[in-house]
Amino acid sequence: MKNFVTPGRVCSSFVIFPTWAIADAAEPWQLSFQDPATPIMQGLIDLHHDIFFFMVFILLFVCWMLFRTVYHFSYDKNPIPQKIIHGTTIEIAWTITPSIILMFIAIPSFALLYSMDELTDPSITIKAIGHQWYWTYEYSDYSSSDDQSIVYDSYMIPEDDLDLGQLRLLEVDNRVVLPINTHIRVIITSADVLHSWAIPSLGVKCDAVPGRLNQISVFLKREGVFYGQCSELCGANHGFMPIVVEGVSLENYIDWVSNKLKEI
């Protein structure tokens, strides 16, 4: 068992479980989170682990108490259970201790909640507009007239058209291209019914509501292709309007934008 994790074994595990290398999409029998690509998702994972510590502690403590109560206060051993009927000290203890535990959960939770709402001065605004059943994306920062924006639809690639290695029900024809290490404002809305723009790796899930422009901020820490799905039941093809974000370097993003602008 010595040297269990050798480079060779790691590589072969990538062959056996290819998604280990790019855990930016859901995989079969997945138990944990997808790999974080934004500080927000890192924060969410950390908060989950923080709270899990308290959950395990409380679970063990309650089980231990239950077990002891059932064992010691059985009819044979202890016919009259109520020897103590009142105790101020213990009442104070079992009131204060849970409040302190709740405080330890609440503080990081609120810190994360408010940091998610924060919008650092963005350099790029993109718009995601939900339709039955596809997404439309708009890049309007570079246009000088109302109908000159980069606007395109993003449809799921049907199963029959998939290339080898593409993900079923997750791949789209036109991805969202975003630069890394840049503050991005995403404005999410809908043109018909409720949808939800969600990407687990980015820690993003935001409802698309007609008539409302929901704003979130995204800051990609690494390049990659991040997969998500519409997360608000929106009709028959709700399950077939995935979201794909491609995180690229700023230079590549600029190249992509200028190519798109030439197409208009």
Place this chain on the structure above:
Amino acid sequence: MGNSVSHAEAVEEEVVVSEEVVEAAPAEAEPEPVEEEAEEEIEIKIGTAKFDPRFPTTNQAKHCYTRYNEFHKCEAEAGADCEKFGKAYRSICPQEWVLKWNEQREEGTWAGKY
């Protein structure tokens, strides 16, 4: 997944990162406009509507509407130099909304003042 960074540290770290980026992003963005070697040179300036303290909420619909009106107010009153307002509303508003509003303005059914 085996992250041992305590939460307080993680939050601090995040703050540092964002500061760093505020400095880094303009520095990266400044060398633009990048001149394309292609036939028609398209200048791309990275920049968008700034965060507006009047609209700190998640819902930016009012932000869009206000910026659109500001642009037309500017056009009606100053008549020139309104492009920064134009850029701002175009960044925030969905194209569909803008085109609908433009149509209403042409038809004279627009509810706004300008």
